[in-house]
Amino acid sequence: MNGREIGADLLERWALGYLGRYASSTENLRRVLMRRARRHSPGSAPQAGVLIEALIARYRESGLIDDAAYAAARVASLQRRGDSLKAIRARLAAKGVPADVAVDAVAGLRDSANDPDVAAACAFARRRRLGPFRRGAADRQRELAVFARAGFSRRIAEAVLACGDIEAVEALARDGLC
Numbered sequence: 001m002n003g004r005e006i007g008a009d010l011l012e013r014w015a016l017g018y019l020g021r022y023a024s025s026t027e028n029l030r031r032v033l034m035r036r037a038r039r040h041s042p043g044s045a046p047q048a049g050v051l052i053e054a055l056i057a058r059y060r061e062s063g064l065i066d067d068a069a070y071a072a073a074r075v076a077s078l079q080r081r082g083d084s085l086k087a088i089r090a091r092l093a094a095k096g097v098p099a100d101v102a103v104d105a106v107a108g109l110r111d112s113a114n115d116p117d118v119a120a121a122c123a124f125a126r127r128r129r130l131g132p133f134r135r136g137a138a139d140r141q142r143e144l145a146v147f148a149r150a151g152f153s154r155r156i157a158e159a160v161l162a163c164g165d166i167e168a169v170e171a172l173a174r175d176g177l178c
Helices: 008-021 026-040 042-062 067-081 085-094 099-112 116-128 140-149 154-161 166-175
Strands: none
Touching: 008 026, 008 042, 026 042, 067 085, 067 099, 067 116, 085 099, 085 116, 099 116, 116 140, 116 154, 116 166, 140 154, 154 166
């Protein structure tokens, strides 16, 4: 066996090494392994594709990779971090999560929070020090623009910025908009 050939054992080592460090969707793992295969041995990439598909099928069957579980965990993490629902859907699409799985994962957020986009906007304001969390003078237009670039609607951004203190933001995050 040539040192540049790609076998099932090498792919398995790469896949387990990657999955040991990162959670991944099926499509993302496929991309990572193909990229490594092309870099390792450009001529062997087509035959590696067949081996990768077999490996992924085996991992899906055993439950080692599960797009629904990955999407649910990623959605919850990004929402706590303060990403808008629009940004969350875009990140899931970038990782290759199927659209129906992403829709189900985002819908799961609506079960856990009164208004998940408002709660995310409040977390975003805290992280970016906007609204009542700011230290200096207010520049309302700049702050509205920051919310807009993050994917939040103007209505949600104005509601967060209208809060007079941190307790009001926490109440808004908990209760949502009327």
